[in-house]
Amino acid sequence: MVDVARLAGVSQQTVSRVVNRAENVTPEIRERVEQAIEQLHYRRNTAAAALASNRTMNLGVLSYALSVHGTSLALVGISEQARRHGYSTRLVTLAALDHATVRSALSELSADEVDGIIVLAPLTAAMEVLRGIESDVPIVTFEQGSTESATSVSIDEVHGARMVVRHLLDLGHATVWHIAGPPGWMASDARQLGWRTELSERGRIVPPPISTTDWSPRAGYEAAARLAENLNVTAIFAANDPFALGAMKFFDEQNIAVPGRVSVVGFDNVAEAKYYNPSLTTVVLDFEEVGYRAVDQILSMMRGDETHGVPLIEPQLIVRDSTGPAPS
Incomplete structure (x- = not known):
């Protein structure tokens, strides 16, 4: 980090802000630091970052039916956005949606010492079980068709x-x-x-x-x-x-x-x-956007920010050849 700061002509604190994607950095400074990072092949020491922040730098993902189109793409978005923020992901899949199975899966993730959990199980039964379980870490859910919420992400x-x-x-x-x-x-x-x-x-x-x-x-x-x-x-x-x-x-x-x-x-x-x-x-x-927003929201909750409802993701109709006028 010292070398990056020297090459970019900024302080180590500024490099840290860029690496941690803080907003109080000008675009010009951010570009200089990112160029220096690329030139020097700098890689963040996640173990040191975890010690400094008292975090594990791991996010848990609790999923059901990964073969389903939306769930699988949301997982891609979660993994990519977590990586951008220096986090790894720990995936646990649910074999069933009963109270004991969900509680056991949450306990397994907690034992892995994760900083937050994202739940990709958009079924009514799963949501009902989760509402009756307390967690030591923040939880964000993917709830298809739900209204805007500070603890869930959804598409309209x-x-x-x-x-x-x-x-x-x-x-x-x-x-x-x-x-x-x-x-x-x-x-x-x-x-x-x-x-x-x-x-x-x-x-x-x-x-x-x-x-x-x-x-x-x-x-x-x-x-x-x-x-x-x-x-x-x-x-x-x-x-x-x-x-x-x-x-x-x-x-x-x-x-x-x-x-x-x-x-x-x-x-x-x-x-x-x-x-x-x-x-x-x-x-x-846009199921990948679901993953991006879920990660952003849970990171905000982990920082203790004032959280607001996550806006619903807008769908888009694509008209192709399978529709036409009603037959006369």
Whole structure:
């Protein structure tokens, strides 16, 4: 650090502020210090930093169902943002959501001496269990569909679902049918709430949602088989992109044109969505941003800052080839 300060022409305290991403550094000074750091290949001594700050420099992550699209991307964001701030992450996955399992996982993370815990288990059961457990360190949760909070991070998925329904109604469809996510997931509830609310406020019939038991393309395929029996179905909102993929596969096998006969919209904007045939109209949810904001919020809590509600992340509707005007 002495060498970096000398090369950049600043004090060691200024180098420390830049390394710790303090805000009271001018852009010009920050750039000089960062250039010196790069030139000298300086690497922060995390062990020394931990001793100086009385912190472990570790963040715990408690996760459930890492194979699910949103959870896995949020974990990427957490890992990247933690690294930027000099923190390592300790991951513990939940095999179940009962009180004993969640408490045991929290104890395991505490035994690893973490400074804070981020919970990636956006299920109603997990949140109910967590509210009954006290923790010695700050906890930030990922709660899909929740309102703005100082202890949770969320995307405005209700608004995202409403955008889907609005898009389809504006294309002339009389109503929108919904392939709902499996019960217990906060995402399922939020997306169904947005769908139902928009239809109701537009004075349209709210059809019964098509239930599923998992988030797989097969579930979407089977739901489409049920929907195809009703000739009045011209627009479908699938609660995730794999559902939409499965549905379009069924329609293709039955020579039901998408979007000529029925329009299909997904949710999540998986990397493959634009390569579906036809390319999929869907909603972008920035799950990596969830991870970034969760880390920033828990670091703020650890510093003892005055914490405010974390603003909801705004979704974005991407219109592609799977939606079109209602058939005449």
